Amino acid sequence: xxxAAVPGLPSRHPIGEQLPAxxxxxxxxxxxxxxxxxxxAPVFATLDSLPSYFDPRLAPADFLSWLASWVGGVDDPRWxxxxxxxxxxxxxxxxxxxxxxxxxxxxxxxxxxxxxxxxGDGGATWSRTSGAEPPAAPADEVLVRVWPGRExxxxxxxxxxxxxxxxxxxxxxxxxxxxxPPAGEGK
Numbered sequence: 792x793x794x795a796a797v798p799g800l801p802s803r804h805p806i807g808e809q810l811p812a813x814x815x816x817x818x819x820x821x822x823x824x825x826x827x828x829x830x831x832a833p834v835f836a837t838l839d840s841l842p843s844y845f846d847p848r849l850a851p852a853d854f855l856s857w858l859a860s861w862v863g864g865v866d867d868p869r870w871x872x873x874x875x876x877x878x879x880x881x882x883x884x885x886x887x888x889x890x891x892x893x894x895x896x897x898x899x900x901x902x903x904x905x906x907x908x909x910x911g912d913g914g915a916t917w918s919r920t921s922g923a924e925p926p927a928a929p930a931d932e933v934l935v936r937v938w939p940g941r942e943x944x945x946x947x948x949x950x951x952x953x954x955x956x957x958x959x960x961x962x963x964x965x966x967x968x969x970x971x972p973p974a975g976e977g978k
Contacts, residue, residue: 802828803835847879855879862886865902877901890959895935898957903949904941908973910934933962938969 806824807815814820843849847858855875859866864882866875878901885901888894892909899907911933918925935954939945947968958964 797833797836800829800832800836802832803839804831806831847876850876874901889957895954895957899935899937899950899953900940902953903946905937905945905950906940906972907935907937910936931963933958933964934967935964936967936969936973938971938973 805828807821807828810820810824837844844851844854845858847855850858852872852875855872856866856868858864859875859879859882862879862882863886864879866878868875870878881897881901885894885898888897895909896907899905935950937945937950945968947966950968951966954964954966
């Protein structure tokens with residue numbers, strides 16, 4: 792879409808009508824300002840609908856990448872427009888949950904269309920008692936198990952790349968691709 796030159800778009804604020812009476816009947820002044828109206832009409836139309844440009848569900852599709860950059864969202868022009876809009880709309884929420892099980896699961900579902908289960912906590916330990924011996928060290932590995940969801944096939948490399956970017960840096964993340972939900976899961 793090109794908002795710079797919209798053929799036949801009328802100006803909501805014609806300059807010729809705002810000129811002093813002396814120029815109202817001047818053919819040259821009216822033709823000159825009509826040319827300016829043609830250039831300014833898309834600007835006025837854009838400004839009139841400016842709030843819509845900041846709503847990812849209403850913004851023009853070519854504006855989504857710019858919106859995504861504002862909120863740290865992921866935008867891939869190869870995705871369907873509906874998915875791009877949803878990814879931008881949920882970017883702040885996903886960023887707030889980044890590094891958590893829920894955040895990783897939701898990001899995998901949204902971005903790649905796969906269902907996921909995350910187990911392990913990355914090796915975090917703590918104690919309620921000051922000066923007490925810490926509890927036994929948990930496994931320092933996070934296991935991410937994925938299976939087809941929205942998409943019929945799981946692209947393991949894309950899953951691994953996304954998991955690498957979303958897992959906390961101090962953890963080791965392992966990805967397993969399953970053909971369906973794990974036994975005992977109703978997802």
